[in-house]
Amino acid sequence: MQGSPILEIDLDKITFNTSQVVERCHRKGIEVIGVTKGFSAIHQIVSAMVAGGIDGLADSRMENIVELREKGFTQPITLLRIPRLSNVMKVVQYTDTSINSEISVIKALAQAAKQLGKIHRIILMVDVGDLREGVLQENVLDMAKRFTSFKEIKLIGLGTNMGCFGGILPSSNNLGVLVELGRAVENELNLKLEIISGGGTSTLLLIENEQVPAGVNQLRIGEGILLGTDTTNNRKIPWLHHDAFHLRAEVIEVKSKPSVPTGIIGRDAFGNIPEFEDLGVRKRAIVSMGKQDVNIKGIHPVDESLKIMGASSDHLIIDIEDSEHEVKVGGVIAFSLAYSGLLSVSDSRYVRKLFKGNCGPTTNTT
Structure with missing residues (x-):
């Protein structure tokens, strides 16, 4: 990575x-x-x-x-x-x-x-x-x-x-x-x-x-x-590929923590008041990517058992409790993208681009 x-x-x-x-x-x-x-x-x-x-x-x-x-x-x-x-x-x-x-x-x-x-x-x-x-x-x-x-x-x-x-x-x-x-x-x-x-x-x-x-x-x-x-029509077009883009980010922390923060809840770094459902202690991972990299509402873990809990500017927190695969520090979590996710991530200078296919494997940083 x-x-x-x-x-x-x-x-x-x-x-x-x-x-x-x-x-x-x-x-x-x-x-x-x-x-x-x-x-x-x-x-x-x-x-x-x-x-x-x-x-x-x-x-x-x-x-x-x-x-x-x-x-x-x-x-x-x-x-x-x-x-x-x-x-x-x-x-x-x-x-x-x-x-x-x-x-x-x-x-x-x-x-x-x-x-x-x-x-x-x-x-x-x-x-x-x-x-x-x-x-x-x-x-x-x-x-x-x-x-x-x-x-x-x-x-x-x-x-x-x-x-x-x-x-x-x-x-x-x-x-x-x-x-x-x-x-x-x-x-x-x-x-x-x-x-x-x-x-x-x-x-x-x-x-x-x-x-x-x-x-x-x-x-x-x-x-x-x-x-x-x-x-707009809320559909996948059946005669086209849906996986030409994948976003991958490295796991930087894996810990079991309560699902509700402790203390008085104010506004987060973006001025919103977060809401939490009490699901008890859950195993979760943090990946090295956040709202400054991508519109998190426009990405979804490829492993459907994973659930995005939220993000700050540079940390994305994912519930991994139900995953059948081991998620560990240094590993990678893959995401599919919706249009809003692609729109934001393509312009991020913090996300490297890796091209596969007719021009051969190449990368750039923009």
Whole structure:
């Protein structure tokens, strides 16, 4: 282990998951954009997605996108967060497409594109119920008309977001609304939209059930490719790998202790008042990892008999009383990850990354 927690990444499984998602979507005439924000656009993982046949890349952080370009990735890249007015020049310089809903930002993008001698492509985001970004449905035509005054901007499609704020699931109804709005824009402006972007991993269930409306031709997939899970629909996707990532941390203490602290309970180091169930004396282990390394709500011991009791910034306490395997100091406990866990741990400089698969066994510290 060499001390630090390790995130093990199986690149072959990510490539396989990518190829499976791409194949199923392509059968329906839907392109797949690989979302890289969930793992801080670590370039080895991006390469595994590319090897799986991804049609393009997308990220919400310009820092990640700039790094991808500097690493030599030439695939089309979409900025998945509405551009900031303060960085429109970089958006035009490093991305092919951005999602938008604010006319002041679009105007600034047009000015930046003019200075750089480029045409910047835009997907207009439409709010069909999740209440994150996007114009309201009744304002779509008016907003689309305003695009025509910007020669350096090309409206290439409509998109929507599902599940990230309001938890709204994609359906044939709300995606059908997006398709109909796209047709209305085409008729009103006498143009052909290239893209109707119908959400992300949660829309894969509609593909499986043959319920995606005709006209949706792009999905933005991150979680499904990486973890083989669909948090919004609360399921594991049965035709994908679920174990491309494992987090391993070293045990630094094993002791039997009461399950309830002794004394007056105040707030913990994070301002919360902890609650404890009295289960008597329990055997427990501490591993060298905590909230500064990973969102502990997004990890689960691979050994299901182990239970996470809680954590401080750099200690994770685990109930091992019911384990059939010996847990001892110097040993290692393995964890699977949910999307929130992967999102946090991938960016932790305290967790080493170990890559296995198509690029060979390699490590880095970031």
